[in-house]
Amino acid sequence: MKNLFIKIVKPLVDDPEQVQVNEVVSSQTTVLELTVAKSDMGKVIGKKGNTVNAIRTILFAASGSSGKKYVLELVE
Numbered sequence: 001m002k003n004l005f006i007k008i009v010k011p012l013v014d015d016p017e018q019v020q021v022n023e024v025v026s027s028q029t030t031v032l033e034l035t036v037a038k039s040d041m042g043k044v045i046g047k048k049g050n051t052v053n054a055i056r057t058i059l060f061a062a063s064g065s066s067g068k069k070y071v072l073e074l075v076e
Contacts, residue, residue, distance in 0.1 A: 001070060004062060005032055008055055013040035022075075029069045032059070035076075044074065 002023050010016040018037040023030060036044055045052050052074065059070045 001030070001059070001062060002032065005034075005055075005059065005072075008058065009034065009036070009044065012043050012051065013037065014043070015040060029071060031071045031073055033073045033075050038076070041074070041076065 002021055006021055010019055013036055015037045020035040022033040056072050063070045
């Protein structure tokens with residue numbers, strides 16, 4: 001799931017080398033903490049949060065068969 005997430009986010013930003021994803025796993029939930037360059041944060045969020053909500057929807061759909069819940073957090 002982490003690799004899918006990275007493939008979605010890297011084309012959105014100007015500095016793809018700055019994209020870092022930290023995966024925090026618990027029994028039923030996995031938190032994906034996304035860190036990008038400060039100048040790219042607005043591109044990941046999008047207007048009115050539309051881009052980040054679309055990414056969260058993709059994560060939810062991709063995790064449907066696994067039974068685990070994935071949560072996306074943006075870290076500054």
